[in-house]
Amino acid sequence: xxxxxxxxxxxxxxxxxxxxxxxxxxxxxxxxxxxxxxxxxxxxxxxxxxxxxxxxxxxxxxxxxxxxxxxxxxxxxxxxxxxxxxxxxxxxxxxxxxxxxxxxxxxxxxxxxxxxxxxxxxxxxxxxxxxxxxxxxxxxxxxxxxxxxxxxxxxxxxxxxxxxxxxxxxxxxxxxxxxxxxxxxxxxxxxxxxxxxxxxxxxxxxxxxxxxxxxxxxxxxxxxxxxxxxxxxxxxxxxxxxxxxxxxxx
Numbered sequence: 186x187x188x189x190x191x192x193x194x195x196x197x198x199x200x201x202x203x204x205x206x207x208x209x210x211x212x213x214x215x216x217x218x219x220x221x222x223x224x225x226x227x228x229x230x231x232x233x234x235x236x237x238x239x240x241x242x243x244x245x246x247x248x249x250x251x252x253x254x255x256x257x258x259x260x261x262x263x264x265x266x267x268x269x270x271x272x273x274x275x276x277x278x279x280x281x282x283x284x285x286x287x288x289x290x291x292x293x294x295x296x297x298x299x300x301x302x303x304x305x306x307x308x309x310x311x312x313x314x315x316x317x318x319x320x321x322x323x324x325x326x327x328x329x330x331x332x333x334x335x336x337x338x339x340x341x342x343x344x345x346x347x348x349x350x351x352x353x354x355x356x357x358x359x360x361x362x363x364x365x366x367x368x369x370x371x372x373x374x375x376x377x378x379x380x381x382x383x384x385x386x387x388x389x390x391x392x393x394x395x396x397x398x399x400x401x402x403x404x405x406x407x408x409x410x411x412x413x414x415x416x417x418x419x420x421x422x423x424x425x426x427x428x429x430x431x432x433x434x435x
Contacts, residue, residue, distance in 0.1 A: 206287040206301050208236075214261040214285065215239040222263065224272045230284070230311045238308060239285040240315070243275040250323035250349070250431050253312045254283035257330030257357065258298050261285060266354075266412055266419065270327060273420040279427065280321065284312045286332060295357060298331055305335035306342065313346065323434055325350040325427055330357045330410065337362045344368065350430035352423050355379050355410045359386035361393040369434070370399030372426040374419070376408040383410065399433055401426060 218239075219227040225243030232238065241262050252274050256267045262283035263271070271283040286308060287301035309326070316324050326348055328336040333356035340351060344366035352372040353361075359382030364371065371394045375383050387402065394400035403422050408415035 206304060207290050210290065211238070211285060211288050214288070218261055218263050224275070225281070225283075228282075228315070230308070230315055232304070232307050232311060238311075240312060241271060241281075241283045242315075243271055243281045243283075245275045245278050245280045247278070248280040248321070249278045250325060250427065251280040251282065251316045251319075251321040252325050252327050252427070253309065253316070254281055255309065255326065255328035255332035255336050256283070256286055257332050258295060259288050259291065259293070266329060266416060269416045269420065270329075270423065274327070274424065274427075277420070277424045279325075279424075280316070280319075282312050282316055284308055286335060295331065298334075302335055302338040306339040309336065309339045310343075313348075317347070322347075323349050323431060325352065325430070327352040327354070327423060327427075329354040334358050337364075340364065340367060349434035350427055352426055354412070354419070354423075355383050356390070357383070359383045359390075361390050364393055364397055367397050369397075370394075370401070370426075370430050371397050372400065372423065373402040374422055375404055376410055376412055376415070377404055377406045378409045380410050399430060 225241045228240045228242045229237045230240050254267055254271045256262055262285050267283055271281040275281050287304050289297055326336050333353040341362040345368055349369050354374045373390050373394055391402045405415050405418050412419040
């Protein structure tokens with residue numbers, strides 16, 4: 186009996202250790218930013234289980250393609266460089282859909298976010314379906330930090346996703362999951378003063394994407410993980426990569 190009780194307490198402890206997505210915090214983000222969106226429109230996408238999440242849809246005139254923008258941990262789809270990417274890429278001819286990813290409590294560490302990866306993959310798939318429903322056939326993924334890890338998880342399980350490119354900016358783990366079956370090129374973009382793990386594993390990432398035709402690795406000099414002060418150079422590199430990948434896309 187004592188052994189069974191001990192096992193039950195262990196299970197309870199394991200369940201407690203898994204941090205659930207903080208949907209209340211996510212809703213607060215939505216309530217705060219949706220009314221103030223100047224460029225683009227607040228859009229609600231739905232997951233298979235019925236839960237809705239915020240996305241910001243920005244149409245480009247005579248769009249040459251579309252881009253799903255995926256943010257990092259604990260923030261929202263219009264925060265900082267994500268707002269820059271979604272608006273500037275729209276200026277460059279790409280319709281953008283910047284999506285809210287699962288968030289944890291404000292004091293959560295990075296590794297517990299791994300528990301949210303299955304739902305993150307569902308959100309990327311929902312965004313892809315939304316853009317396809319709008320008639321877009323050339324769609325790319327642009328993701329930053331933890332968002333790049335979430336995107337990597339999705340692509341590792343869906344290497345034949347109907348995308349024409351993936352731009353990974355400062356992937357927070359510093360490494361890529363296997364991408365051998367990927368059918369489109371990858372951009373590994375990071376800052377000279379990025380997180381230590383991002384810098385230390387640059388050669389390993391280069392080796393992974395070397396096997397994916399059309400891929401490239403670019404370090405932006407004089408900036409950090411968030412491309413502070415180099416936002417225009419960040420956009421320029423992403424846009425040039427997308428343009429080149431688009432020309433090669435079937």
